[in-house]
Amino acid sequence: MHLKYGPAVIEGVTKDSALIVRVKKMLITEATKYQEVQIVETYDFGRALVLDGYIQSTEDDEFMYHETLVHPAMVAHPNPRKVLIVGGGEGATLREVLKHRTVEKAVMVDIDGELIELAKKHLDFMHQGAFSDPRARVVIGDGYEFVMNSEPGQFDVVILDLTDPYGPEISKKLYSKEFYAGVKKLLREGGIMVTQAGNSYFYPNTYDYVLQNIQANFSVVREYWYWIPSFSYACNFITGSDSVDPASLSEGEVDRIINERGLKNKLYSGAHHVSLFKSKVLRSRFASA
16 A cells, blocks of 8 residues: 555544545634544545544535435425524535425524634635525624523434544533434424434444434434445434434435435435435444443
8 A cells, every 4th residue: 555644633433443534735723612623635535624633524524424414304304484493514415404495494503703713714625605695693602601501493404523432522522312303392293303413333332322312212223334434434414303213214215305305315215315325334243432
């Protein structure tokens, strides 16, 4: 194997494995009040957002993550008019939510306002103007406090676009049983939530903790995953609802909804949706985390 050494993002995938991504150019390095933010130009993935040493989104493959996070839950809901996003500082999750013609209001809550300002200036290809959409409302604040202190029954869909549950301390409480109870309170009748849930293969105990906390609050829980090249692992996702089951939709039903709502996607389709819920969630027999 030949590897050119030079500046690189060296990201721990587990305590014993790492991903090395060679950096062409360092664009931004700033310590905000909450985390270290880097925006770098990589050889393999283009421009990338790195938080506390972990790649969050890259120019080349961010659509794989964001479309797969957002659309299964949004499409499963028959009429998602009001949506809450917790996290998602680069604005790409907001972008995907606003693709749906049904959406009247999308509230995005992120604790790091400095990160959002950096994203507006340097990651325009990710947010694509979503922050300026009249349907969007951006709240700079603690997502946990926002959820726990808001009036109930406000949203049709809640999307949790967070750093990993085994990652920085900033997001760990957003995977607790108490937090999911707060999310459930915010949902209207027939509502659905979805969260990214890290990686079940390398971190089975942490993944099961998240899964069990969602199962403690919702009667219809579905798991799915998709390979994200710049993460060097398959990212897991979990939906929770008391009535909406994304796994029940057929390929034809999903394609019909995509067409009706005017979605223009690079990856997500009826075939992609159905395949997500057919794949078994895997756990490594060697993992101890």
